Amino acid sequence: MKNIEIAKKYLNAAYSGDIATAKSLLDENVKLTMNGNNEISGITNGREPFFASFGKMLQLTNNTYNLDEQVEWLEGQERAILIAKESAIRNDEKFEFSRVIDYIIKEGIIKEIKIYEGDPTIADKAFNK
Numbered sequence: 349m350k351n352i353e354i355a356k357k358y359l360n361a362a363y364s365g366d367i368a369t370a371k372s373l374l375d376e377n378v379k380l381t382m383n384g385n386n387e388i389s390g391i392t393n394g395r396e397p398f399f400a401s402f403g404k405m406l407q408l409t410n411n412t413y414n415l416d417e418q419v420e421w422l423e424g425q426e427r428a429i430l431i432a433k434e435s436a437i438r439n440d441e442k443f444e445f446s447r448v449i450d451y452i453i454k455e456g457i458i459k460e461i462k463i464y465e466g467d468p469t470i471a472d473k474a475f476n477k
Contacts, residue, residue, distance in 0.1 A: 352421045355428040355451040358458060362402070363415060371395055379460040384468040386475040398461075408475050409436035416444075427452050436474045443474040 349357075354373060361369035380392045380401060387408055388401050405413050417433040430449045435442060446466035452459050465471045 349456060350423065351426070351428040351451065351453045352423045354453055354456060354458065355421075355430065356418075358451075359415070359418075359430075367399070371399075373458055374398065375457050375459045378458060380463070381460070382463045382465075384465055384471050384475070386472040388475050389468075389471075405436075405475060409438050412437040413474075419446075426454055438474050441473075443470050445470040445474070447471075 358370055358373040361367070361373070374395055376395055377393055378395055378398050380398050382389045382391075382401075388405050392398055392401050413434070413436040415432055415434050419431040419433055421431075422429040428451045430447075430451070432447045432449055433444065434447060435444045437443070448464040448466075450460075450462040450464070452461070
């Protein structure tokens with residue numbers, strides 16, 4: 349399976365609530381790196397902390413966080429890169445932001461995900477307490 353297909357399969361599983369499939373595509377020591385200065389930025393290691401971070405993102409936005417558009421996919425030998433448009437509503441304010449999501453994939457398993465915010469200040473407002 350190509351790296352883009354693996355990343356898309358992961359996203360489809362995660363966003364449809366099929367956590368078992370999503371977890372099966374992540375290394376048990378998956379590393380998540382998110383830039384910014386908010387409740388979910390920083391580095392986490394492992395599946396459980398990874399999903400806890402995703403859950404926190406949903407909690408902070410009252411489940412309004414959404415991946416609106418997969419703008420462009422790029423693929424390398426050990427990675428799939430997604431340029432995405434996302435949104436969330438917090439305290440009646442809508443936040444729209446662009447992200448570059450870098451999936452590092454080895455032997456068909458996602459080993460690391462790096463998320464780069466187009467404008468970190470927007471994500472900081474959306475994901476702070």
